[in-house]
Amino acid sequence: MSRVLAFPAGRRAKWLVLVAWLIILGAAAPFAGKLFGAVENDRLGYLPKSAESTAVLEQQEAFPQGRVNPAIIVYQRDGGLTAADRARAADDQRWMAGKYMPKTPPPPPTVSKDGKALIYQIALVAPPDKQEGNYVLDAVDAMRKHIGDPGGGLEVKVSGPAGRDSDQFLIFRDMQYQLVLIPVIVVAILLLVIYRSAVLFLVPLFTVAVANQLGSAFVYGLIKNTDLVINSMSTGVLSILIYGAGTDYALLLISRYREELARHEDRHEAMAEALRRSSGAVLASGGTVALGLLCLFAADLNATRALAPIGVLAVGSAMLAMLTLLPALLVVFGRWLFWPRAPHVGDSKRAHGFWTRMGETVQARPRRVWALTSLGLAVGVLGLLAFNVPQQTQFTTTPDSERGQTLISAHFPAGNGNPATIVANAAQADQVKTAATGSGVVGAVAEVGRAAGKVQYAATLNAEPVTAAERSAVHRLREDVHAVNGAEAKVGGPAAIQLDQRDTNVRDSWITIPLVLVVIFIVLLLLLRAVTLSVLLIATVALSFGAALGVSTLVFEYGFGWSGQDSQLPQLAFVFLVALGxxxxxxLMSRVREESRRHGTREGVIKGLVTTGGVITSAGVVLAATFAVLVALPVVSFAEQGFVIGLGVLIDTFIVRSLLVPALVHDIGDRVWWPSGLARGTRQRAERGRELAPDKSR
Structure with a gap:
């Protein structure tokens, strides 16, 4: 295995590796370029099959009008609509209806009681040969271009479910290149600062870009050859994971390579030794992250399940490139890459001033250090008392659909912008309508059509769209129509879809979070062969997650003014943070184990902390910065994910890994390795080992 891992460092092998990667890149590039155009933003594919709203979407396809995604167009003038305004609205409606509803005569617009606004609905139904998300996006875009900017005090907006879907899809379409470009810029700047070399940073940056091409090609293959639902969010996470994890692995390898260049005249020998010393940690770390992400396969929500193979492919592509292409490139270019501080044989070790002081602090007062850091994290966990799952703020900016909903709510019943759909057996249609009307949460119920023994109604809810009140209204409406015997009534529509997504995410969290803990614990046991240390690491990372989510909750609520949190936030943040933490x-512990064999646990943990402090901290900053890219997205759910994961990584890097874990290990001593052999007097074995053989590794 040692020879296999060191293969890319060979004098001839490095050229074989480079040629192989040129072939891989040439084959992957055409498919990688098609990824963003192949994603699926279909409502039906995103939902779990067991959801009630999924059944409604499927049943809608049997009706003549098909599966409708309504756009609501609103016209408003503060001083009251003029005759010219109404004529303009009528012309716009005829154009839109002719283009998108050619077989259905449009009903006349509805004018508000104060005469200041009017609305009408355009039912968008994707043709069989077009993907729903892309069709809605193109249709709403065409409507907005047709309307233009009327000016003169008249305000016109395209809102409703189709408008909101379009705005969300538009954000990802416009940001798809930024989601790749911004991590590149962030990583480039950080590597330039870390290495303080004008050229060295280009090598890992190029390598991770190649890994991103490979990962993108693999995910494109998943879309084309499996039934996994891969949407725009998933592809954004792909690039962030590859750039974050790949750069981390590069930092670890280059740091060890630099150490070995000070011991070996031949750079090939130095790289071979660096690969032998660091590959195990990279493979173990990447494998742990991959296994943690695979737990998402247990989720019921399709989009969440898709993150499992995407995450594995991202980490796998990053590891493969960093353990083969990167070492080959480093060896080809030689020591001058480190200019102006190229390492030479016999160079003394670089001073670890800050980390030496950190180690001295831990060594002097380990119990006080871990007690104070644990207390600080526990205070952060208290922020979870303000956690409120129902998210009410959807965008960080005000897109057209949000402004349109504001206008609708100001002049009409709020639910006009987000109608619910009821499908039931036609024989009990009147009873279902009566039950819906008498539920107390519905303002009006209108029949949409009948087909195949079924009837479809559009119900105007009284609650404001995308609020907790609207979700409660859907709950109540479902209870009332379900009570009609023999009707087999089901409630769907945008509000019901959001409710089903939230409920599914909550159920999934109760499955995936414990599963991740069990899997990671088993992996740690296999890697470290120490029950005590494995329990300690799991506990500290879980505490770190709680603190990150608690602090973030307070920031969201009182800093950013985002009401509520995305229901998927705890699940995804936990999986990423626990795996990455x-x-x-x-x-750290791979190096500590190595040092403990020679110096004993207490001295070994301090040496491990001092030696790895700089590189692991740099890796943490890079990873946090790449996930923070999501905060730039004007969608609250993704901004929340980026903030929590970025903050959690920084807490793991600067508090848990730098202070809490070293202090605990130092305080516990050799017993931390129980039941492995290291628990039985590491110092004595180390002394005997030094007597028998010189210390070549140092």
Whole structure:
């Protein structure tokens, strides 16, 4: 295995590796370029099959009008609509209806009681040969271009479910290149600062870009050859994971390579030794992250399940490139890459001033250090008392659909902008309508059509769209129509879809979070062969997650003014943070284990902290910065994910891995390795080992 891992460092092998990667890149590039155009933003594909709203979407396809995604167009003038305004609205409606509803005569617009606004609905139905998300996006875009900017005090907006869907899809379409470009810029700047070399940073940056091409090509293949639902969010996470994890692995390898260049005249030998010393930690860390992400396969929500193979492919592509292409490139270019501080044989070790002081602090007062850091994290966890799952703020900006909904709510019943759909057996249609009307949460119920023994109604809810009140209204409406015997009534529509997504995410969290803990614990046991240390690491990372989510909750609520949190936030943040948090602890404890064999546990943990402090901290900053890219997205759910994961990584890097874990290990001593052999007097074995053989590794 040692020879296999060191293969890319060979004098001839490095050229074989480069040629192989040129072939891989040439084959992957055409498919990688098609990824963003192949994603699926279909409502039906996103939902779990068991959801009630899924059944409604499927049943809608049997009706003549098909599966409708309504756009609501609103016209408003503060001083009251003029005759010219109404004529303009009528012309716009005829154009839109002729283009998108050619077989259905449009009903006349509805004018508000105060005469200041009017609305009408355009039912968008994607043709069989077009993907729903892309069709809605193109249709709403065409409507907005047709309307233009009327000016003169008249305000016209395209809102409703189709308008909101379009705005969300538009954000990802416009940001798809930024989601790749911004991590590149962030990583480039950070590597330039970390290495303080004008050229060295280009090598890992190029390598991670190649890994991103490979990962993108693999995910494109998933879309084309599996039934997994891969949407715009998933592809954004792909690039962030590859750039974040790949740069981390590069930092670890280059740091060890630099150490070995000070011991070996031949750069090939130095790289071979660096690969032998660091590959195990990279493989263990990447494997841990991959196994943690695979737990998402247990989720019921299709989009969440898709993140499992995407995450594995991202981490796998990053590891493959960093353990083969990167070492080959480094060896080809030689020592001058490190200019102006190229390492030479016999160079003394670089001073670790800050980390030496950190180690001295831990060594002098380990119990006080871990007690104070644990207390600080526990205070952060208290922020969870303000956690409120129902998210009410959807966008960080005010897109057209949000402004349109504001106008609708000001002049009409709020639910006009987000109608619910009821499908039931036609024989009990009147009873279902009566039950819906008498539910107390519906303002009006209108029949949409009949087909195949079924009837479809559009119900105007009294509650404001995308609020907790609207979700409660859907709950109540479902209870009332379900009570009609024999009707087999079901409630769907945008509000019901959001409710089903939230409920599914909550159920999924109760499955995936414990599963991740069990899987990561088993992995740690296999890697470290120490029950005590494995429990300690899991506990500290879980505490770190709680603190990150608690602090973030307070920031969202009182800093950013985002009401409520995305229901998917705890699940995804936990999976990423626990997997990545354990990742850094594996980097640290791999070195600590190596040092403990020679110096004993207490001295070994301090040496491990001082030696790895700089590189792991740099890796943490890079990873946090790449996930923080999501905060730039004007969608609250993704901004929340980026903030929590970025903050959690920083907490793991600067508090858990730098202070809490070293202090606990130092305080516990050799017993931390129980039941492995290291628990039985590491110092004595180390002394005997030094007597028998010189210390070549140092």
């Amino acid at each position: 354990v990742d850094y602890n594996i980097f």
